[in-house]
Amino acid sequence: MKAIVLGSDDRFALATAEAPTPGPGEVLIRVRYAGLQWGDVLAVNGHFPLPRPFVPGFEAAGDIVAVGEGVDAARIGRPVTALTASGAFAEFVTAPAVLAFPAEDLDPRLAAAFGWATPTAYDLVNTVTRVRPGDRVLIHAALGGVGSLTAQFAKAAGAARIVGVGGGGTEQAGYAAGLGYDRLISRTDFPDALADERFDVILDPVGGPARLANLDRLAPHGRLAVYGNMATFEPVQINANDLLMTGASVLAYNSNLLSRTHPERLAAGAAEALRLITDRQVRIDISAEYELAEVPTAIQRLAAGGTRGKTVIRIG
Structure with a gap:
């Protein structure tokens, strides 16, 4: 699969990597769009304990193509918006099933913009x-x-x-x-x-x-x-x-931290927020869209400040 990789030299590269396999309680998502957020800036600056090289990206929207042990196989083929531990700037990413929310009624761009925010x-x-x-x-x-x-x-x-x-x-x-x-x-x-x-x-x-x-x-x-x-x-x-x-x-x-200690609590709030977005009672503004290869530029502009709303990355 194609992915953006951040190396130990602090440089990004568009590379070919092996697609991940979903573990117990996880789903594998074919990513259509990814969301950009401040956590990506923190990860690049070394504030998250992610060993390098690694694939950044914490927000993904796409379709479930495989599930791990303990996850209902009926979810395969369903569109979702997911919160990930990393890896969303790639064609495939895994996510906890509990943090992969149904997104049948959302455009995939909007589903990616939902993200952690x-x-x-x-x-x-x-x-x-x-x-x-x-x-x-x-x-x-x-x-x-x-x-x-x-x-x-x-x-x-x-x-x-x-x-x-x-x-x-x-x-x-x-x-x-x-x-x-x-x-x-x-x-x-x-x-x-x-x-x-x-x-x-x-x-x-x-x-x-x-x-x-x-x-x-x-x-x-x-x-x-x-x-x-x-x-x-x-x-x-x-x-x-x-x-x-x-x-x-x-x-x-x-x-x-909440996603790791009490993911069901995070999921409960996310479900209610998703309902309000789907019902158009609350709106998400997408201010910019980039290609996968442009992720370094997108992160740099977010870090510089002055952006508003959400930025999304088109994956496939």
Whole structure:
């Protein structure tokens, strides 16, 4: 099969590799499209313990062509959108059967764009922070894969005001309004542009100084959800006594860990998110599409920032 391989020299190569075999509880998927996400940037930068050389890619859409032990053979031939441990930038990939979701009613491009971002966004709003009617919500990386979805899920949950951080300009503001944002401010204007405004829920994949600024913007009993470190991996010190005085909470969410410890929980949120996407109550914007050989360029552009919505890779 054809695949993009990241070698020990940190270089990508379009290579021919042996197709994988599904193990117990797994399915083998003939990939039509793959999704690109921030985890691909982290993998390239060595933040995931994946021995090199390896085939990157964590989101696949295609058809099941074989199943491993314990998986219903009736699933063969069915289209799915799947969350993988790696390997999606190839013509074939294996995935846990529990994380390969039926996608008969989705275009394969949209199925690939569903990826990790959609269940992550759904869980952040509905399971982690439990956004309630009337809540004021602040979302960082507002126009990215997760951010563009969390705004929509928060709106559906009854949020009274949704402010996004990331991007700027009239065009970006108009795009953000279409996602449910009441206001969009640029990263360089955060937090000064907020003045004294406080929020019941803040979603933070950024880290560093922004995380400390977020704590200062929490309303009494506010919830800060931490789910990434896009800016820096330097630790931030948080005083539990300060949280106690305001009733605030800091909540961490790690979808990759959840997929390994309680995959059924991740699958439950994904199923509900998939229903909302299929029913067109929530939309996924695909902003760019690349060929398999263009994966290095796609990852480089994602890492540089400024992208919005989802990027997909056409495999076959």
